Amino acid sequence: MALQTLNPASVSRAPLPRRHPPLSFPHLPPRRRTAGPRAIAVAVSGAVNEARRRPPHGGGDGKETDLATLGNLCVDVVLSVPCLPPAPRDEREAYMESLAASPPDQKYWEAGGNCNLAFAAARLGLRCSTLGHVGEEVYGKFLLDVLEAEGISVFGMLENTDTSACRHAYGTLLCWVLVDPFQKHGFCSRADFSKEPAFSWIHKLPAETKTAIRHSKILFCNGYAFDEFPPDVIASAIDCAIDAGTAVFFDPGPRGKSLLHGNLDEQRALEHALRLSDVLLLTSDEAESLTNIRNPIESGQELLRRGIHTKWVVIKMGSKGSIMITGSAVSCAPSFKIHVVDTVGCGDSFTAAIAFGFLHNLPAISTLTLANAVGAATATGCGAGRNVARLDKVLHLLRECDLNEDNTTWSELVEGCSACPEVSILFDAATNGFNDRRLANVVPIRAVVSNLLSMLEAVPERSTVQA
Numbered sequence: 001m002a003l004q005t006l007n008p009a010s011v012s013r014a015p016l017p018r019r020h021p022p023l024s025f026p027h028l029p030p031r032r033r034t035a036g037p038r039a040i041a042v043a044v045s046g047a048v049n050e051a052r053r054r055p056p057h058g059g060g061d062g063k064e065t066d067l068a069t070l071g072n073l074c075v076d077v078v079l080s081v082p083c084l085p086p087a088p089r090d091e092r093e094a095y096m097e098s099l100a101a102s103p104p105d106q107k108y109w110e111a112g113g114n115c116n117l118a119f120a121a122a123r124l125g126l127r128c129s130t131l132g133h134v135g136e137e138v139y140g141k142f143l144l145d146v147l148e149a150e151g152i153s154v155f156g157m158l159e160n161t162d163t164s165a166c167r168h169a170y171g172t173l174l175c176w177v178l179v180d181p182f183q184k185h186g187f188c189s190r191a192d193f194s195k196e197p198a199f200s201w202i203h204k205l206p207a208e209t210k211t212a213i214r215h216s217k218i219l220f221c222n223g224y225a226f227d228e229f230p231p232d233v234i235a236s237a238i239d240c241a242i243d244a245g246t247a248v249f250f251d252p253g254p255r256g257k258s259l260l261h262g263n264l265d266e267q268r269a270l271e272h273a274l275r276l277s278d279v280l281l282l283t284s285d286e287a288e289s290l291t292n293i294r295n296p297i298e299s300g301q302e303l304l305r306r307g308i309h310t311k312w313v314v315i316k317m318g319s320k321g322s323i324m325i326t327g328s329a330v331s332c333a334p335s336f337k338i339h340v341v342d343t344v345g346c347g348d349s350f351t352a353a354i355a356f357g358f359l360h361n362l363p364a365i366s367t368l369t370l371a372n373a374v375g376a377a378t379a380t381g382c383g384a385g386r387n388v389a390r391l392d393k394v395l396h397l398l399r400e401c402d403l404n405e406d407n408t409t410w411s412e413l414v415e416g417c418s419a420c421p422e423v424s425i426l427f428d429a430a431t432n433g434f435n436d437r438r439l440a441n442v443v444p445i446r447a448v449v450s451n452l453l454s455m456l457e458a459v460p461e462r463s464t465v466q467a
Helices: 037-053 089-101 115-122 138-149 207-214 223-227 231-244 255-260 264-276 284-291 296-306 346-359 364-379 391-400 407-415 445-456 461-466
Strands: 065-070 073-080 109-113 128-131 153-155 173-179 185-188 216-222 247-251 279-283 312-316 321-325 329-334 422-427 440-444
Touching: 065 115, 065 207, 065 346, 073 138, 089 173, 089 185, 109 115, 109 138, 109 173, 115 128, 115 138, 115 346, 128 207, 138 153, 153 207, 207 216, 207 231, 216 223, 216 231, 216 346, 223 231, 223 255, 231 247, 231 264, 247 264, 247 346, 255 264, 255 284, 264 296, 279 284, 279 346, 284 296, 284 312, 296 312, 296 321, 296 407, 312 346, 312 364, 321 364, 329 364, 329 407, 346 364, 364 391, 364 422, 364 445, 391 445, 422 445, 440 445
Parallel strands: 065 128, 065 216, 073 173, 128 153, 216 247, 247 279, 279 312, 329 422, 422 440
Antiparallel strands: 073 109, 173 185, 312 321, 321 329
16 A cells, blocks of 8 residues: 655764762751642742743853754654554565655655754743754755754764765665554654664764854753764763763663663763763653662652762653652652643653753742643644644643642652652642642642743743744
8 A cells, every 4th residue: 555645734982981980879858847838839939030030050151052952863754654664673674765765745854853852942942953963965955944944053963074985874864754544653764774873984073063062051862862873972972061061961762771781882871871961851661661660759769869960850751740850859740631632742842841941940840840831732733843832832731720630640659659858749729638748749830830921921032933
């Protein structure tokens, strides 16, 4: 059966750092009786207002870019197919080659990968750049044009390389996004069928890339970067950021588990990223796979203990919401009620809002609330790329304040945690059903949203129009 396209409107290397010796961390602070809901709301309001008066994190340090993404620049080609690719590796590769043999019209292309994160962050008013390889062919031109239209800078990584030697190796990375009649997704890329990273010819960070990292407040990297760059290149990017005082965000994603059991270079680079990142972002399953701890709060605490610079561990709980673990507190925010159309790009959109909260020194509960709203706004549309969260949709969800309240889920998580510090939970109800033994603070959503709206409504007009 012929493939059908979707409606476009809906759619010699430097050695790695040595392992650090085990770290010793102080015990978590003892539990204490905390203030009631009204006092909590006043505290949140005061913290957000204070954040509005301060410049973003790192302000005044000469860093003109808020967020830079490392790698994972690709063009998504979105296709509706009768069935997803077959499981056997050789059959899937042949399937992908048959797709590439007759590429669809450009109207079915979309910017993918870390472009999703950059788009969502730009629509929140952040200044963004992307660091990665883009080829010189028609796909690369398309990607550059789209990023430029969104006001996002691009720093290539093709330095001192003879591109005439192998045009195919230096081409833009394509990702075939396949959707079956049941709206299940499958993904195919040439990076899936090579033991070497797609851009293994990049042996070190180009000077321009290092400069871009130094001029950014946040460097974001995820596990997919390992499909493109050698592990020591990724580790050197993290080291460059740390030396420059640039915060590091790392999301291991589905690749985390395979990297954990990968070759020595991959294991060491993964450990390097986990230990040296300021913010870690994981799903509950990914956190469990890296720690062997089922309870997401406890697994987050373990990652926090292992870290050297780690300040936040953010656990994405899917349709339930999200959790942030810091050294002194745990914050939980249920998701917003929405009609889910497509979940592609939701995690990237979520991360953009976490970056916004980090840069503006927002309280944890406010950051999670915004992140849940931005991720949900993306889920109400179809496809990622330029279809990710629009600011007007985010504002609408926040104003509605319609949460998926589920006391049981959060009760079980808190009660199942053996050493849980102060816990704050976002709820709309006056009481949350938690007893004093668990000492969970109820944070009224309307107080949090009121202050978030006052910040977002001040987003520069250009971002609002583009969004």
